[in-house]
Amino acid sequence: xxxxxxxxxxxxNAFLLLGLGGMVGLLSGLFGVxxxxxxxxxxxxxxxxxxxxxxxxANQVVASSVSGxxxxxxxxxxxxxxxxxxxxxxxxxxxxxxxxxxxxSRLGQIDLVVQLSYVVFLGSIGLLMFQESLRAMRRARSGxxxxxxxxxxxxxxxxxxxxxxxxxxxxxVIPPMLVGVLVGILAAIMGVxxxxxxxxxxxxxxxxxxxxxxxxxxxQILFVSAFTTLMHAxxxxxxxxxxxxxxxxxxxxxxxxxSRLGGRLKAEQLRILLALLVIAVAVKLGxxxxxxxxxxxxxxxxxxx
Numbered sequence: 001x002x003x004x005x006x007x008x009x010x011x012x013n014a015f016l017l018l019g020l021g022g023m024v025g026l027l028s029g030l031f032g033v034x035x036x037x038x039x040x041x042x043x044x045x046x047x048x049x050x051x052x053x054x055x056x057x058a059n060q061v062v063a064s065s066v067s068g069x070x071x072x073x074x075x076x077x078x079x080x081x082x083x084x085x086x087x088x089x090x091x092x093x094x095x096x097x098x099x100x101x102x103x104x105s106r107l108g109q110i111d112l113v114v115q116l117s118y119v120v121f122l123g124s125i126g127l128l129m130f131q132e133s134l135r136a137m138r139r140a141r142s143g144x145x146x147x148x149x150x151x152x153x154x155x156x157x158x159x160x161x162x163x164x165x166x167x168x169x170x171x172x173v174i175p176p177m178l179v180g181v182l183v184g185i186l187a188a189i190m191g192v193x194x195x196x197x198x199x200x201x202x203x204x205x206x207x208x209x210x211x212x213x214x215x216x217x218x219x220q221i222l223f224v225s226a227f228t229t230l231m232h233a234x235x236x237x238x239x240x241x242x243x244x245x246x247x248x249x250x251x252x253x254x255x256x257x258x259s260r261l262g263g264r265l266k267a268e269q270l271r272i273l274l275a276l277l278v279i280a281v282a283v284k285l286g287x288x289x290x291x292x293x294x295x296x297x298x299x300x301x302x303x304x305x
Contacts, residue, residue: 001013001014001015002014003242005048005052005240005242005243006240006242007052007056007237007238007239007240007241007243008048008049008052008056008240008243009049010047010048010049012046012047012048012243014246016046017243017246017247017250018246018249018250019250020039020042020043020046020247020250021039021060021246021247021248021249021250021251021254022250022251022253022254023042023250023254024038024039024042024060024247024250024251024254025250025251025252025253025254025257026254026257037118037121037122037125037190037192037278038277038278038281039057039060039191039247040053040054040057040118040190040191040192041053041115041118041122041281041284041285042281043056043057043243044115044285044288045284048243049111050110050111050114050115051101051105051110051111051114051236051238052238052239052240052243053191054101054114054189054190054191054232054238055191055228055229055232055233055236055238055239055240056191056238056239056240056243056244056247057191057192058187058191058192058225058228058229058232059225059229059239059244059247059248060244060247060248060251061187061191061192061221061225062222062225062226062229066222069215069218069219069222072214072215072218072219073215075215076166077211077212077214077215078166078212078215078216078218078219079164079166079167079208079212079215079216080166080219081162081164081165081166082164082166082167082169082176082208082212082216083216083219083220085162085173085176085177085180086176086177086179086180086183086198086216086217086219086220087180087219087220087223087224088177088180089176089177089178089179089180089181089183089184090180090181090183090184090187090220090223090224090227091180091184091223091224091227092180092181092184093180093181093182093183093184093185093186093187093188093224094184094185094187094188094224094227094228094231095184095188095231096181096184096185096188097184097185097186097187097188097189097228098188098228098231098232098235100185100188100189101188101189101232101236102235102236105236112289113189114189114190115285115288115289116289117189117190118190118281118282118285119282119285119286119289121186121190122278122279122281122282122285123279123282123283123286125197125278126275126276126277126278126279126282127275127279129272129274129275129278130272130275130276130279133272133275134272137272158171158172158174158175159172159174160172160173160174161173166212167206167208167209167212167216168209169206169207169208171206171207175205175206176202176206179197179198179201179202179205179206180220180224182194182197183197183198183220183221183224184224184228187221187224187225187228188228188231188232191228194221194224195217195218195221198217198220198221199213199214199217202216202217
């Protein structure tokens with residue numbers, strides 16, 4: 001069943017979009033990730049313009065974050081003050097990111113920048129995850145204990161310190177705000193929640209305990225992604241509501257199956273499978289940029305010669 005997406009200006013099979021959303025939802029439930037860094041490049045592959053894929057992909061992140069945040073609040077696993085500091089930085093970064101996004105769109109370079117960003121970030125994150133997964137598997141086999149995760153670093157010597165009781169930290173607000181700025185920029189330019197950057201930074205850089213990291217991260221991601229979607233809709237009208245609804249519907253169903261399947265696999269196996277998937281997507285995007293397309297054509301507006 002073909003449907004026309006008015007904002008993307010392409011005709012796509014509705015069942016394909018439901019299946020795509022379901023697959024990302026399955027991965028979200030299976031691996032515990034929001035799926036934003038996968039849904040956007042997958043939309044590239046089926047012909048959705050990068051500008052629309054980025055803006056609409058953020059909707060998927062918002063939808064998947066709502067239920068997660070509510071569940072984390074019930075468990076009292078959200079550090080609200082830390083989340084607010086991250087949120088302030090995220091809103092600043094998102095506003096700047098949308099400005100850069102629109103500037104690159106006017107210059108005609110946004111498609112290239114978005115795809116290159118995915119190749120670099122997904123390739124780097126995928127390799128790091130793969131190495132960490134291999135080390136975890138070796139430790140599990142040898143029975144070795146993991147070393148101390150966080151140590152006193154330069155972060156603790158910065159000014160403007162604040163006590164974050166839920167995290168048990170007394171640190172400067174500067175590092176978490178900078179982390180929020182980076183995640184906000186990524187959300188605006190790449191259409192991702194940024195959890196794959198934020199979670200490691202919160203654990204290894206800020207030294208937050210794992211029990212509050214996921215909930216606090218989702219708290220920030222929810223509001224930053226919603227703000228990013230709103231800004232894209234207002235400034236460049238690139239949010240396709242029909243596309244978003246089909247992806248979200250498929251994602252909700254897929255997440256339920258993913259959650260059940262995830263309980264049958266070991267954590268080390270899940271991480272290494274996710275790493276391989278991320279690397280595969282990065283390689284596919286890289287090849288698309290390097291390999292000459294079968295059909296070469298350009299579209300130009302009438303007017304100036």
